[in-house]
Amino acid sequence: MICIFLGAPGSGKGTQAKRVCASRGMKYIGTGEILRENVSSGTELGKRVKATLEAGHLVDDATMIEIIEEKIKNENSFLMDGFPRTVLQAEALENLFGKYEKSLDAVIFLDVSASEVTKRILGRFSCSSCGKDYNVHINDIKDERCPDCGDALLQRSDDTKDTVIERIEEYSRKTAPLKEFYEKKNILINVCGTGSVDDIFKRITEALDNKN
Numbered sequence: 001m002i003c004i005f006l007g008a009p010g011s012g013k014g015t016q017a018k019r020v021c022a023s024r025g026m027k028y029i030g031t032g033e034i035l036r037e038n039v040s041s042g043t044e045l046g047k048r049v050k051a052t053l054e055a056g057h058l059v060d061d062a063t064m065i066e067i068i069e070e071k072i073k074n075e076n077s078f079l080m081d082g083f084p085r086t087v088l089q090a091e092a093l094e095n096l097f098g099k100y101e102k103s104l105d106a107v108i109f110l111d112v113s114a115s116e117v118t119k120r121i122l123g124r125f126s127c128s129s130c131g132k133d134y135n136v137h138i139n140d141i142k143d144e145r146c147p148d149c150g151d152a153l154l155q156r157s158d159d160t161k162d163t164v165i166e167r168i169e170e171y172s173r174k175t176a177p178l179k180e181f182y183e184k185k186n187i188l189i190n191v192c193g194t195g196s197v198d199d200i201f202k203r204i205t206e207a208l209d210n211k212n
């Protein structure tokens with residue numbers, strides 16, 4: 001099976017995508033992770049994209065398509081998280097699928113309201129000493145202290161309300177035409193992304209089972 005996962009930052013997309021891969025034996029192709037790994041291990045690609053990522057910009061289409069081609073050409077069962085982000089990338093992906101005789105089975109859109117993702121992202125903290133990540137809406141946090149080591153919890157510096165809202169608005173603006181692109185192909189599945197991690201996973205599993 002070949003799938004694409006779409007969802008706003010904070011929608012829980014990464015967690016669900018990895019779980020789907022584990023349960024179905026699919027390869028997880030997360031472009032965010034691929035880029036970060038290349039930067040930290042200092043590969044040729046990593047050196048090329050480092051400055052772009054550090055400035056908070058998106059890596060150019062040609063580079064992304066090159067990465068994706070390398071990852072998918074020998075895979076028959078995989079899930080893509082973080083790509084495509086634009087209609088142009090989606091069209092390039094169609095060409096790659098044609099070239100390697102593959103076909104896309106489903107595009108899952110994890111639907112979470114802007115106010116809910118904002119709440120989730122603003123609830124994220126990490127420990128100033130041990131580095132563990134927490135979410136005040138999920139974990140039992142008292143007095144903004146780490147439940148493990150008792151040190152102060154800090155909010156991520158780019159997680160202020162204004163920047164979060166901006167990121168989500170940018171995401172919706174860019175994703176709307178992409179959703180439309182896949183809707184027209186009759187391949188888009190909207191999955192409600194609110195509720196427990198287990199409930200959401202169950203919804204996704206049912207949607208994919210119905211697709212077979």
Ligand SMILES: [Zn+2]
Nearest residue numbers: 127130146149
């Ligand atoms: Zn700690």
